[in-house]
Every structure is written in structure tokens, then in C-alpha cells.
Amino acid sequence: MTERFASLMERKLPMLDRLAVITARDQYVRKVLIPMFSDEALDSEVRTAFQSGAGGYIYQVDTLNTAELKLILQEYSWADIIEGEPQLFTQVFHVVQHSPDEAFRAEVLAEIGPYAERGEIxxxxxxxxxxxxxxxxxxxxxxxxxxxxxxxxxxxxxxxxxxxxxxxxxxxxxxxxxxxxxxxxxxxxxx
Incomplete structure (x- = not known):
């Protein structure tokens, strides 16, 4: 069992490093910005302006994350991402879900469908x-x-x-x- 884990870890480490940056960036902008513009004490005009500006910034982050994830998916499959740690899929899922690339989301949905049917995600x-x-x-x-x-x-x-x-x-x-x-x-x- 330990040998299998060590082999899996060594194979996945290069991918994990790259995914960690993308997923951290995805969640950071959402965990910091959304609570800021959800503050009920904000004046409605200030909130609207803030939401608009934050939305533009989040779009830039999501575009960058999508491009980087596509590069990773040229080297690794969804099976590689899911194998041994379905929580990694959860982290990467958010990047895809937030992607402004509609065709990419549809492609990923088709690819992950069998994993959902089997209860693997x-x-x-x-x-x-x-x-x-x-x-x-x-x-x-x-x-x-x-x-x-x-x-x-x-x-x-x-x-x-x-x-x-x-x-x-x-x-x-x-x-x-x-x-x-x-x-x-x-x-x-x-x-």
C-alpha cells in the first residue's frame, strides 16, 4: 500500500504543484472579494461599482486559470486528477466551473460524466x-x-x-x- 502511494505521489507531484497555484488563485479572489462586496453596510452605489470592478478582475483570473489548466490537461487526464484523491477534482472543478470558456466547460462536462455516474466525483x-x-x-x-x-x-x-x-x-x-x-x-x- 505504501509503495502504491509513493508511486502515485511521485507521478502526480509535478501536476499537483501547478494545480495548487491555479486552485489557490481561484479560491482566493472569491474568498476575499465576495465577502467584501456582500457587506450590507456598503452604500448600494459603492457596492455596484465594487462588484463591477471585482467582476473584471475575477474574469482576468479565471481566464488565466483556464489557459493554465488547458496546458495541464494536455499532459494529464481527468483520471490522473481523480485517481487516489477525489478532493483534488473538487478543487479543479471550481476552476472549470468559473471558466469563461463555455466550450471548455461543455467539453469537461462530457469527460467527467462517467465519473459522476460511477460516484467517483x-x-x-x-x-x-x-x-x-x-x-x-x-x-x-x-x-x-x-x-x-x-x-x-x-x-x-x-x-x-x-x-x-x-x-x-x-x-x-x-x-x-x-x-x-x-x-x-x-x-x-x-x-
């Missing part, structure tokens, strides 16, 4: 990406994971079969839609 992550890809293609989302500013608050939009959404969410290990909406509204504040 988190169902919620697959559902989040599925909804984002569907909306980008002009179709409706299935799981209600993508929110939009409607009437001053974040809400679900373009949802296929709203009556069945909580059952679909439960099948993917997700909380009920109403709980998700309340958490999202608390995190992002008014819009």
Missing part, C-alpha cells in the same frame, strides 16, 4: 456544471444551481420541471432548492 459538482453548461447553450437548467439577479435578489431562473427539482437535487446529494436560495442570498446580498 461529487454529484453536486456535476449538477452545478451541468446547469451552467445547459444555460450557456440556451437550454434550461435541471438542478436550479445557477442564480440570477431578479427583482433585487438572487433567484433561480430558466428551470426545467420546477416541481421535480428537489427530487433531482436530492439524487445528486444537494439540499432543497429553497435552502440553497436562502444561503445564496445571505452570501451575495442584494443585487
Amino acid at each position: 461529487d454529484g453536486q459538482e456535476y449538477a452545478l456544471m451541468y446547469d451552467r453548461v445547459e444555460l450557456a447553450a440556451g437550454r434550461q437548467q435541471l438542478y436550479g444551481s445557477q442564480l440570477e439577479c431578479l427583482n433585487g435578489q438572487f433567484d433561480v431562473h430558466d428551470l426545467k420541471d420546477p416541481e421535480g427539482v428537489d427530487a433531482r437535487r436530492a439524487s445528486m446529494g444537494m439540499q432543497p432548492l429553497q435552502d440553497y436560495l436562502e444561503q445564496g442570498r445571505a452570501l451575495y446580498g442584494p443585487c
Whole structure:
């Protein structure tokens, strides 16, 4: 067992170093900037201006991360990323989910589908990406994971079969839609 681990680690270390930078950058901008512009004490004009500026910066980071991840994926497969540590997929998933490259997200969704079916990756992550890809293609989302500013608050939009959404969410290990909406509204504040 130790020998297998050592072999896996040695094979993955070059990839892990590169992925660590990308995933840290992805999460850092979100963990620092989003709480700053979600502060309810901010004047609404200040919040709007801050959100706009922060959005531009986050877009630049996401574009850079996408380019770097594509280079890594020329050398390593999703199986390499998932093998031995599915939590690494979770970290890399966020980079793909935040990518402004819609075609890249759709390509990755198709590649990771079999891993989701076998339970090798988190169902919620697959559902989040599925909804984002569907909306980008002009179709409706299935799981209600993508929110939009409607009437001053974040809400679900373009949802296929709203009556069945909580059952679909439960099948993917997700909380009920109403709980998700309340958490999202608390995190992002008014819009």
C-alpha cells in the first residue's frame, strides 16, 4: 500500500504543484472579494461599482486559470486528477466551473460524466456544471444551481420541471432548492 502511494505521489507531484497555484488563485479572489462586496453596510452605489470592478478582475483570473489548466490537461487526464484523491477534482472543478470558456466547460462536462455516474466525483459538482453548461447553450437548467439577479435578489431562473427539482437535487446529494436560495442570498446580498 505504501509503495502504491509513493508511486502515485511521485507521478502526480509535478501536476499537483501547478494545480495548487491555479486552485489557490481561484479560491482566493472569491474568498476575499465576495465577502467584501456582500457587506450590507456598503452604500448600494459603492457596492455596484465594487462588484463591477471585482467582476473584471475575477474574469482576468479565471481566464488565466483556464489557459493554465488547458496546458495541464494536455499532459494529464481527468483520471490522473481523480485517481487516489477525489478532493483534488473538487478543487479543479471550481476552476472549470468559473471558466469563461463555455466550450471548455461543455467539453469537461462530457469527460467527467462517467465519473459522476460511477460516484467517483461529487454529484453536486456535476449538477452545478451541468446547469451552467445547459444555460450557456440556451437550454434550461435541471438542478436550479445557477442564480440570477431578479427583482433585487438572487433567484433561480430558466428551470426545467420546477416541481421535480428537489427530487433531482436530492439524487445528486444537494439540499432543497429553497435552502440553497436562502444561503445564496445571505452570501451575495442584494443585487
